[in-house]
Amino acid sequence: MPSRRALIGGVAASVAVAVLAAPQVRAQTQPGVIVVGGGFAGASCARALKRLDRDLAVTLIEPEAAYLACPFSNAVIAGLRGIEAQAFRYDKFGRYDQFGDIALIRKRAVAVDAERRRVRLEDGTDIGYTRLVLAPGVDLRFDALPGYDEASAATMPHAWKAGAQTLLLRDQLAAMPDGGIVILAAPANPFRCPPGPYERASLIAHYLKASKPRSKLIILDAKDAFSKQRLFEAAWQELYPGLIEWVPLSSGGRVTEVDPATRTLVTEFGNHKADVANVIPPQRAGAIAQSAGVADQTGWCPIDPVTFESRLQPAIHVIGDAAIGGAMPKSAFSANAQAKACAAAVAALVRERPLAQPKLINTCYSLVAPGYGISIAGVYQPRDGLLAEVEGAGGTSPLEAPLSVRELEAAYAQDWFRTITSEVFG
Amino acid sequence: MTSHDMRRAKNRRGGRSLAPVLLAAPGLLAALLASAPAWADAAPGATACTGCHGPAALGSAIPSLDGHAADEIVTQMHAFRSGERKATVMDRIARGFTEEETRAIAEWLAKPEAARHAQP
Numbered sequence: 001m002p003s004r005r006a007l008i009g010g011v012a013a014s015v016a017v018a019v020l021a022a023p024q025v026r027a028q029t030q031p032g033v034i035v036v037g038g039g040f041a042g043a044s045c046a047r048a049l050k051r052l053d054r055d056l057a058v059t060l061i062e063p064e065a066a067y068l069a070c071p072f073s074n075a076v077i078a079g080l081r082g083i084e085a086q087a088f089r090y091d092k093f094g095r096y097d098q099f100g101d102i103a104l105i106r107k108r109a110v111a112v113d114a115e116r117r118r119v120r121l122e123d124g125t126d127i128g129y130t131r132l133v134l135a136p137g138v139d140l141r142f143d144a145l146p147g148y149d150e151a152s153a154a155t156m157p158h159a160w161k162a163g164a165q166t167l168l169l170r171d172q173l174a175a176m177p178d179g180g181i182v183i184l185a186a187p188a189n190p191f192r193c194p195p196g197p198y199e200r201a202s203l204i205a206h207y208l209k210a211s212k213p214r215s216k217l218i219i220l221d222a223k224d225a226f227s228k229q230r231l232f233e234a235a236w237q238e239l240y241p242g243l244i245e246w247v248p249l250s251s252g253g254r255v256t257e258v259d260p261a262t263r264t265l266v267t268e269f270g271n272h273k274a275d276v277a278n279v280i281p282p283q284r285a286g287a288i289a290q291s292a293g294v295a296d297q298t299g300w301c302p303i304d305p306v307t308f309e310s311r312l313q314p315a316i317h318v319i320g321d322a323a324i325g326g327a328m329p330k331s332a333f334s335a336n337a338q339a340k341a342c343a344a345a346v347a348a349l350v351r352e353r354p355l356a357q358p359k360l361i362n363t364c365y366s367l368v369a370p371g372y373g374i375s376i377a378g379v380y381q382p383r384d385g386l387l388a389e390v391e392g393a394g395g396t397s398p399l400e401a402p403l404s405v406r407e408l409e410a411a412y413a414q415d416w417f418r419t420i421t422s423e424v425f426g
Numbered sequence: 427m428t429s430h431d432m433r434r435a436k437n438r439r440g441g442r443s444l445a446p447v448l449l450a451a452p453g454l455l456a457a458l459l460a461s462a463p464a465w466a467d468a469a470p471g472a473t474a475c476t477g478c479h480g481p482a483a484l485g486s487a488i489p490s491l492d493g494h495a496a497d498e499i500v501t502q503m504h505a506f507r508s509g510e511r512k513a514t515v516m517d518r519i520a521r522g523f524t525e526e527e528t529r530a531i532a533e534w535l536a537k538p539e540a541a542r543h544a545q546p
Contacts, residue, residue: 048473052465333477340465340473347466359471359527363478363515377515379471379522393522397514408487409514412478415487419480 032057041320042135048343136286180275326386365413373409469530
């Protein structure tokens with residue numbers, strides 16, 4: 001085995017600073033906590049750990065220079081916003097992060113040896129941990145829908161990870177002639193951002209109504225119900241009458257096969273040919289979760305709701321979209337809230353302090369049009385081994401509300417994004 | 427750079443220049459750490475609030491919770507829960523917390539701004 005020093009010079013250097021400053025915690029900070037993944041979950045967790053305990057050695061492993069956020073990326077697709085508004089660089093992480101040194105490793109983590117408690121990087125080196133937090137987000141399943149693989153995504157974009165795919169879908173819509181048919185294929189539960197496909201349909205409809213009014217949008221859905229459904233449907237009727245057609249599972253909405261060459265989507269009830277096809281395939285926890293042995297047969301990661309520790313492997317915690325969050329949806333807000341609760345548990349476990357029962361919140365805003373926002377919220381706590389919804393709380397925006405309420409929620413949506421990205425990346 | 431960023435940068439510089447002093451006096455470090463407002467003390471649910479409620483300097487339409495007394499937060503949460511105060515989302519969230527939980531969160535939120543947003 002190569003020496004520790006050879007493996008992780010940069011990490012060792014920052015650990016040395018912590019050790020010099022606080023020699024009494026040396027035994028506990030070696031080798032420290034590793035967080036894999038710098039999204040809303042992982043970046044929040046790394047910072048929360050330092051906020052909780054400056055002397056904890058925290059390493060964040062993230063290969064990209066910047067994070068491209070999914071919330072509001074539907075507005076990019078509809079031409080309402082530039083992609084640069086979605087980018088958040090990790091410049092403020094690392095040495096002298098506002099909460100203390102975080103060792104930032106700009107490499108991809110490719111494997112986890114849960115028994116030896118080591119994370120392997122793409123360059124073959126590996127790093128030990130006392131506790132590991134995995135926040136890998138989702139992987140799109142390119143083996144789940146016949147005809148839909150990575151190559152097909154170049155023709156029928158999923159745009160379910162922000163970046164090139166977002167721009168591809170935007171550009172396809174911009175190039176589509178008036179009178180075209182846009183088809184959005186939505187997956188069965190669970191998947192990242194439950195209201196996301198319907199917000200996307202809304203904002204695409206907004207674009208079509210303004211720029212290509214003879215066009216039509218069809219949602220082929222593998223479900224019979226969806227998040228904030230009554231609010232979306234009421235708004236569609238009001239804002240985009242006749243433009244959006246939702247085909248649920250029971251009416252033949254489930255897509256069983258696609259043909260990218262002809263942009264055809266096959267369902268049990270027949271074939272649909274699209275001018276622009278947005279296929280959101282089934283998903284699972286990011287690949288590192290499979291390697292670590294923390295994903296079960298569903299592809300997602302069962303966790304203890306108090307500590308977020310894996311049910312399958314000790315000393316590995318899973319947060320954000322990859323985790324089975326019980327009643328909590330896979331959202332950026334959930335990821336951030338889980339990260340902070342998980343960090344508190346990890347810090348307590350490392351320092352052998354008592355654990356507290358967490359209580360979590362989720363709030364998800366969706367834009368149905370510019371200046372027209374709706375929301376869903378929930379409060380959660382551990383119950384029967386899962387994160388369960390606190391009864392009597394939560395729910396959606398009221399179905400009947402004056403436009404001023406929708407305007408207010410649209411403004412809150414914008415400012416929620418500014419606030420959370422400032423806390424996580426700023 | 428916003429004024430908030432500038433304050434953070436200043437705090438960072440301040441923290442760095444203290445390092446030699448701290449090295450020379452581990453007792454001082456311990457005292458500073460003990461007096462620093464701790465996230466470890468956060469009441470269950472409290473850290474989730476900052477997902478929406480940021481520092482005042484952000485200038486958000488969502489009100490900052492900085493500088494509010496615990497009693498005031500408890501009163502407002504009570505008004506949200508009962509429906510006495512109209513809200514878009516806080517009524518739905520407030521109903522998820524008992525009186526005791528709300529009090530504990532409010533006490534933590536009422537600690538100085540540094541507790542949540544600036545360098546500890």
